[in-house]
Amino acid sequence: MSFVKVFLRILVVLGIVFGIGIVVFVIQIYSEIRNDTDKIINYQPPIATQIFDRQERLVANLFDKEFRFYATFEEIPPRIVEALLAIEDTLFFEHPGVNIDAIIRAMLKNIKNARYAEGGSTITQQLIKNLALTREKTIERKIKEFLLALRLETILTKEKILEVYLNHTYFGHGFYGIKTAALGYFRKSMEDLTLKEIAMLVSLPRAPSFYDPTKNYDFSLGRANNVLQRMYEVGWISQEVLDLSLSEQPKVYNDTLTKNVAPYVVDEVQRQLVGLEDLKTAGYKIYLNIDLDYQEIAQEALYFGYEQILSRHKEDEALKEKLNGAFVVLENKTGKVLALVGGVDYQKSNFSRATQSKRQIGSSVKPFLYLSAINSGLAQNYQIPDIARTYEYRVGNVRKKWQPKNYGSSLSGFISLKTALTKSLNLATINLVEEVGFDRIYREILDYGFENVPKDLTISLGSFGASPLEMAKNFMVFSNYGKVITPMLIDRIVDMQGDVAYFSGEERELSKPKQSFLIVDILRNAINQGTGKRAKVEGIELAGKTGTTNDNVDAWFCGFSPSIEAIVWYGKDDNTPMGYSETGGVAPAPAFSYFFDKILEIDPGLERKFMIPQGVQSQIVEGERVYYTDESPIKYQPKVNHDTIIF
Incomplete structure (x- = not known):
């Protein structure tokens, strides 16, 4: 075989190999191109979700990486x-x-x-x-x-x-x-x-x-x-x-990407939608029941009360670091959450005390106890003894005593149910619980929505905890005349295809409207004449109850107008006392008043007077207007003086 033929054969072989190489390379490139083409053809980028208030104003943008x-x-x-x-x-x-x-x-x-x-x-x-x-x-x-x-x-x-x-x-x-x-x-x-x-x-x-x-x-x-x-x-x-x-020289804005104007609200939305895995990437539009005007005023009101507390304790440097609060606003008839503030300053602490913290509720439990008494057939003018009692009990082999006292330690003898709740008398309340029956009271406290309640008489003074949002829900038995609706932060979610998912709360009727109104009237009296005087606002009827725990560790004001409910709480994050005199009537009541005063400015058409349900009547008894129903009729009892009783 000549050299030329050998050389040609080599060239042919090399050409075939080269050709095969090119074919393989092209096939590989083409295969990769097909995959790369699919990335563009089936382009589905992450899209930010937007959160809006009830007037469709932007609350925040939610997104992951892009x-x-x-x-x-x-x-x-x-x-x-x-x-x-x-x-x-x-x-x-x-x-x-x-x-x-x-x-x-x-x-x-x-x-x-x-x-x-x-x-x-x-x-x-x-x-x-x-x-x-x-x-x-x-x-x-x-x-x-x-x-x-x-x-x-x-x-x-x-x-x-x-x-x-x-x-x-x-x-x-x-x-x-x-x-x-x-x-x-x-x-x-x-x-x-x-x-x-x-x-x-x-x-x-x-x-x-x-x-x-x-x-x-x-x-x-x-x-x-x-x-x-x-x-x-x-x-x-x-x-x-x-x-x-x-x-032209256009104006340019250097905004934050999230534009989050209500961070406590946005955090709670994310907690409630934690099961929605594509929450930050699927371009949802989330419409809340929150009203940004109400939210802003609630935040202002909370800070107003916070500053007042600090001004009364200027010598206490540690108080400013530990003191905090929460503010929740609901619409009475719907359970829609109009405002939710989880703390005084989100930048310092993003922990939401409105939803994530359970604090002892103190005397703010009393309206629930009195509603049970009303529903058992007692009337507003029913006489209960405001007298001291000593309870003896054992813890293991140790014999102990419990001697509850009224705030101020004064005793009134026999007093009407209405006056006892208006003045938030501890001893009268304990005696009322015993008269109605502890087992019934305990069972109904659980029915009202409270959890982890100790089975002893300390529940009469609110020895168990609840979050402000839970208190807002439970207090609807008064503000919504017996009907309790699960508070709803989210109204609806709209996806990229325009499909809508609506949110609604579970509704339970725990008391008849006419019976609940008997407590509403007393709570209205508590603001006009009782422990909640600092919560009063001219031009609108308000009802509410103060709540204070031992040593002024927690201070609550739970109240409502004919259409809006507001829950205010103050306390220190380490559960130590806030200081002398920081009761529910002193610390949170002014913040409650501040809120409603400002709300009337932006919403002067707000309902001003409480509706009296069918079946409620009233008359003057011993100089006091008493409301009654056929289930809780007026009763007349002789007044008797009692000395201290030891059990």
Whole structure:
């Protein structure tokens, strides 16, 4: 065999091997391209969820890693498309995905400058680099990009490619997508943008950090002017429009991404929706029952009371660090949560005392005990002994005594049920519980919604705990005339497809309206004449009950108007006393009053007088107006003096 024949055979074999190699390489590239194509065709980016109040005002944005709002191509104004193409890819609607002329020009420029000075990528290729491929400068990647661009444009329309590009691209400052950037930088929807603002936005993808107008405003303007000049050169805007736009200096906002104006509320929303795994990425719109006006006033009211407490204890430096509070507002008839404040300062502590903390409720339990007494047939004027008692009991082999006292230690002898609750008398309440029957009282305390209640007489003085939100729910047995509805923070959730999920609370009737009103009247009296005087507001009927625990560790005010209920709590986070005199009537009652005084200013049409249900009658008994029903009729009892009784 001659040398020539051998050489030719070798060439043939090498050609076959090379050809097979090329085929294998192409098949591999094509396989990878198919996978990469799917990433773009089936593009489903993470989309931020938005939370709104009941008037559809933004409360917060929720997102995971990328803050994005999605815009369809139909939503994107033509001027945005023109500005983008003018500076990035003027022949976008004419080329098949790659622009050979642009690539050649870029190569010549790079050779001339002896460095990588310019690329020839089309919008399609840029999208591929951002979404499907790495940015490494290798021959293999460039081949993939080239082939993928050609393939992609045979599958997707030009409009769809632009849609994906404008939604996926990073525009700096944490903003992903053109819609997000418009809202973020200018607080405008896309259709409200000026041409100069559009030019500033489409300048950003090339160097998002450098052209970020919140950091480098002048550079951003300069780049935008280049965009405008280019639009003029290609004939897409007139000289008049160019001159007008060049002179404009848009206002730019440096907002936080979340725009969270009610952080305690937003945290609670996330806790309630913890099972929704795509909460921060699926673009939900969550509409709350919260009213931002009420929320702001509740926060102000809580801080007002906090400052008053501190002013009474200026010498106590530690109090300022430990003292805190909570404020919850409900709509009586619906259970909708109108405001929820979990602390005095979220920046110092994001722990929500409104929902996550259970504190002893003290005397704020008493209306529930008296409602049980009313429902057992006792009347408002029923006489109960306000006398001292000593209870002896054993803990193991140790004999102990419990000697409860009234605040101030005074005794009144026999006193009406109405007066006893108005003045929040401890001893009268304990005696009432024994008269009605402890077992019945205990059972009904659980029915009212309280949990982990000790089975002893200390429940008469509220020796167990509840969160302010739980107290708000349970107090609806008065504010809603016997009907208790699970408090609802969320009204509805709308997904990206427009499907709506509504939220509603469970409703239970625990007392008849006429019976509950008998306690409402007493609680109204407690504000007018009793322990809640500091909660009074001129021009509106209010009802409520103070609550104080041993040594002034916790101070509550639980009250309501004919349409709105408000629960206020103050205490120290370490469960130590707040200081002398910080009772429910001193610490939280003024905050309650502050709230309703301000609410009347923004909502003067608020219902002002309590409705008297059918079946309720009244008459004057010994100088006092007494309300009664056929189930709790007026009774007359002889008054008897009692000395201290030891059991």
